[in-house]
Amino acid sequence: MAVPTIREILKKGSPDKGVAARGWIKTRRDSKTHSFAELNDGSCRESLQVIFSPENGDFASVLPALVTGAAVEILGDLVASPGAGQKIELAAKQVKIYGGCDPEKYPIQKKKTSDEFLRTVAHLRPRTNKYAAMLRVRSELAFAVHSYFRDNGFTYVHTPIFTASDCEGAGQMFTATAFDLTKLAGIPKNEAGEIDFSKDLFGKKVGMTVSGQMEGEALALALGKIYTFGPTFRAENSNTYRHCSEFWQIEPEMAFYELADDMDLAEDFIKSITKSVLEKCPSDIELFAKFVEPALMDNLRNILENKFERLPYAEAVKILEPVNDRFEVKVKWGVDLASEHERFLVEQHFKKPVMLHNKPKEVAAFYMKLEDDGRTVRGMDVLVPRIGEIIGASERENRLEVLEARMRDLKMKVEDYQWFLDLRRFGSVPHSGFGMGFERMMMLITGISNIRDVTAFPRVPGYAEF
Numbered sequence: 001m002a003v004p005t006i007r008e009i010l011k012k013g014s015p016d017k018g019v020a021a022r023g024w025i026k027t028r029r030d031s032k033t034h035s036f037a038e039l040n041d042g043s044c045r046e047s048l049q050v051i052f053s054p055e056n057g058d059f060a061s062v063l064p065a066l067v068t069g070a071a072v073e074i075l076g077d078l079v080a081s082p083g084a085g086q087k088i089e090l091a092a093k094q095v096k097i098y099g100g101c102d103p104e105k106y107p108i109q110k111k112k113t114s115d116e117f118l119r120t121v122a123h124l125r126p127r128t129n130k131y132a133a134m135l136r137v138r139s140e141l142a143f144a145v146h147s148y149f150r151d152n153g154f155t156y157v158h159t160p161i162f163t164a165s166d167c168e169g170a171g172q173m174f175t176a177t178a179f180d181l182t183k184l185a186g187i188p189k190n191e192a193g194e195i196d197f198s199k200d201l202f203g204k205k206v207g208m209t210v211s212g213q214m215e216g217e218a219l220a221l222a223l224g225k226i227y228t229f230g231p232t233f234r235a236e237n238s239n240t241y242r243h244c245s246e247f248w249q250i251e252p253e254m255a256f257y258e259l260a261d262d263m264d265l266a267e268d269f270i271k272s273i274t275k276s277v278l279e280k281c282p283s284d285i286e287l288f289a290k291f292v293e294p295a296l297m298d299n300l301r302n303i304l305e306n307k308f309e310r311l312p313y314a315e316a317v318k319i320l321e322p323v324n325d326r327f328e329v330k331v332k333w334g335v336d337l338a339s340e341h342e343r344f345l346v347e348q349h350f351k352k353p354v355m356l357h358n359k360p361k362e363v364a365a366f367y368m369k370l371e372d373d374g375r376t377v378r379g380m381d382v383l384v385p386r387i388g389e390i391i392g393a394s395e396r397e398n399r400l401e402v403l404e405a406r407m408r409d410l411k412m413k414v415e416d417y418q419w420f421l422d423l424r425r426f427g428s429v430p431h432s433g434f435g436m437g438f439e440r441m442m443m444l445i446t447g448i449s450n451i452r453d454v455t456a457f458p459r460v461p462g463y464a465e466f
Helices: 005-012 115-119 129-151 213-223 260-280 282-291 296-305 315-325 339-349 402-408 414-423 438-446
Strands: 018-028 035-040 048-052 071-080 088-099 206-208 225-233 244-253 309-312 354-357 380-382 388-395 432-435
Touching: 005 018, 005 088, 005 388, 018 213, 018 339, 035 296, 071 206, 129 225, 129 260, 129 282, 206 225, 213 225, 213 414, 213 432, 244 260, 244 296, 244 438, 260 282, 260 296, 260 339, 260 354, 260 380, 260 388, 260 438, 282 296, 296 438, 309 315, 315 339, 315 354, 339 354, 339 380, 339 388, 388 438, 402 432, 432 438
Parallel strands: 048 088, 309 354
Antiparallel strands: 018 035, 018 071, 035 048, 071 088, 225 244, 244 432, 354 380, 380 388, 388 432
């Protein structure tokens, strides 16, 4: 018979005979006659209190091994607990030690430990209350993403990890190769002395995807509404609190959607998945609100209760220019708004989420639909408290001639994108989509301030441990 999880034991909450519980010792304290241990198996935030009483056995020989970090199975009886905040506790009768732990060397202790230190022991930090809660929330948030799109008629698709298409057009792709880079002399070169990728495994230069959008467009123009949810990679030497070299991205694409439809979907999506996690993970969210971000619940209520402000870029410039003295980067027409500008709009001016739309084409991606004014595009960013941009979205340029001209203006190799242009040649329709960084959504939900702490094993410049 399977041993119940501590979550199941606590949820049932009633006395029972002959119950086994497994997990790791969080703490142990001794009185004159009894010993008390907190046992946690990661299934929930709460621990099960275990009582070692001389009436139930002689535990003198085993107690010294029941230290923080030890992995054990305890068999006993669930009894009503006289202690505050807990209905039941486990009166131990037998103890099995799966794995001991040296308390002098074990880096996870009851005392408060810095996030910076915990990143150096990322293989052990999930055993802390904060990071176990983060991982449970991450799991529930991922499930909420899939549930939302399934309930709204989207088809889940998988787009390639290896790709020859640089969706962002910014050259921030990791190069993927089968060449043996330990033998540089053996790597084939062309007449110009450059690496000859035509001799590589894929017959051309390929990289790790920065976005599944382009392939997603092809699938949306056959299936109607699709989404992809997978890892993406940026070879950008950016050391900020909200950037990673490897992250997970949620990308829906919708045929027959214009920008206004895209904005409606993005707002509803954020509110829906936020509400779902609050309902499914109340205890873990309570931990973050108490120990990580005191304003967390106010921020999340703000998300749920307010209609997002729809703000044209031109209006944003008018709001920001009079307060330019507070910004490091001064605002004027044509400037790509930075995090400091985004957070001012959200946190101080409107005091609610903002959908910033119709920015200048000069600071927009090549695929965003050009407005009739020839100056702006039908693009949109969702801005939220503490983080700034959490979604980048646009109506895609569906006019072949306009898209080709835009690509040439940006000196892109149009011949490399003929398949993408085919989508405009054969049955083109208005279509839109967005990309959300999953880790940024995690930062919003938990109040955790650094993207390195909302994933188990972060990949950032200079750091690829574990």
